[in-house]
Amino acid sequence: MYSESSEQVVQLLLDHGYNADPDAVKYLSNLDNPQAATHEIIQSVPDDTLILTSNIVKQALDGIPENQTSSPQSFNTDPSVSSADQHLDNSKNLSGQSKESPDEMEGVNSSAGSSSRNSGRSLERQTVDICGDVTGESIGTGEYDDFVKLFRDRYEKLSNQLRSRVNHRPTDSVEKMSGGSDAALIGMVNDVRSTSNGHWLIELEDPHGTFPCLIMKDRDIAEVVDELLLDEVIAVEGTLSDDSGILFADSVRFPDIPRTYTPSTADRHVQAALISDVHVGSVDFVEDAWHQFTSWLHKPEAESIEYLLIAGDMVEGVGVYPGQDEELEIVDIYEQYEQFSEYLKEVPDDIEIIMIPGNHDAVRLAEPQPGFDQELRDIMAVHDARISGNPSTVTIEGVSVLMYHGVSLDELIAELPDDKATYDDPHLPMHQLLKKRHLAPQYGGHMRLAPEPEDYLVIDEIPDIFHTGHVHKRGFGKYHGVLAINSGCWQSQTEFQKSVDLVPDVAGVPVVDLDTLNVTVHTF
Ligand code: D5M
Ligand code: FE
Ligand code: ZN
DSSP: OHHHHHHHHHHHHHOOOOOOOHHHHHHHTTSSSSHHHHHHHHHHHTTTEEOOOHHHHHHHHHTTHHHHHOOOOOTTTTTOOOOOOOHHHOOBBSSSOOOOOOOOOOHHHHTOOGGGGSSSSSTTTOOOOOEEETTOOOOOOOOOOHHHHHHHHHHHHHHHHTTTTTOOHHHHHHHHTTOOOOEEEEEEEEEEOOOOTEEEEEEEEEEEEEEEEEEETTTTGGGGGGGGTTTTTTEEEEEETTSSSEEEEEEOOOOOOOOTTOOOSSSOEEEEEEEOOOBBBTBBBOOHHHHHHHHHTGGGGGEEEEEEEEEEEOOOSSSSSSSGGGBBBBOOOHHHHHHHHHHHHTTTTTTEEEEEETTSSOOOSSSBBBOOOOOHHHHHGGGEEOOOOBBBEEEEEEEEEEEOOOOHHHHHHHHTTTTTTOOSSSSSHHHHHHHTTBBBOOSSSSSOOOOSSTTBBBBSSSOOOOOESSSEEEEEEEEETEEEEEEEESBOOHHHHHHOOOOBSSSSSEETTTTOOOOOEOOO
């Protein structure tokens, strides 16, 4: 963590519109009079300097009388002040190897004079493509008919995915087939209940009606029952009972991602940093860590990071849950976004930012959530960030990233057994969503769905990366080639989280190599 004097230095610099890298802050805060030295620096650096690197600081101080500053004795070794770098030893990548230590001071100095505008970023950048965004397209009125259309569209899209794998018939024609014949159905799970003998009765619904399927408790496929969620679309194959009134299941299939799926990758070395749940305006927002993160983004070692994706909960919001005002640092929602914009300004100009809202943001709660209204977009326009709805698929450098805030993850974690979904491994419920090819399969619990005529939450196209947040826990892992990442948060443990024993993963940033889909976590 930063010492008090480093905090003062960072604040002074920010007040004057400068970003500084952690080494420069460390250098300044170890001087005898950090504030005076910082003031001197601010006066003396050229106007077009955007980031104060330690090199610039040292050069500038060379021209300032010794007694005002006096260099620290133990600049490279002082353990009392740490920077983001020291945490990097904990970096992990997917293959479990630890990342090499980052640059030493000398290394940083070599290109320290470069401002973000002059960095190696963006020369080869491709255009960003966004699809599946409900913003400006919302036409649902909330009438019953809209829900019928929504679920029809879900069924259509997901049954299409299953159609080539099973020879299914509609429910009303299956009941007319002769007893004992083989049959297959594709339907939405309407009900799951156990029979008096401990078998499982699954009621499937399609546009023609409903049909019961029986999964025998002693069959291998019985374990699939644990994974079933209401309203998801599955295929069941089996044998009809003598009276054709029930289908004895032999197999259950999910829409799923084919095992052979090979994700697309970038054709050059370029990285994306994935974050979410910034919660600006909360007393628990970790401001120092944010400054360390954005300072690090200005360093040469972060030069390959050309994209910053933010998966919702930019601000803490107001009135999100009872008693929330006690935990608000900023009580006005517009001021929260203004402050968030100030923090966004710290991100190098040449990093492309793409963001979607979450359940704490000032947009409708029901999903799909449109991107922000014009007033909020204007507030957040500081960085030319692209703002899209929740969910959205963003293609960067040929790699498609499905961004979804992740409210349904709470539901999956509550419903599914621990080996399939826990808060500690938030990528596991994400794997389940990929398997079900739907971002919020179960309707009616925590999930609020807006009845649009089309279901934006179906995972129609297979993404290369699936990025969520919301649960404030970090985790990543591949599912059939798709990289699922939950990016943790920037809010230390809240009172509510204390009460439910949720220990958040704070200020760790998964960085993805878009050319290999390897992940490295940098903690600040
Ligand atoms: O959600 C952060 C995490 O904490 C997420 O897993 C939901 C959970 N959470 C937070 N507040 C509540 C309440 N009041 N009830 C149930 N679950 C909650 P976030 O979206 O950042 O609030
Ligand atoms: Fe959150
Ligand atoms: Zn959330």
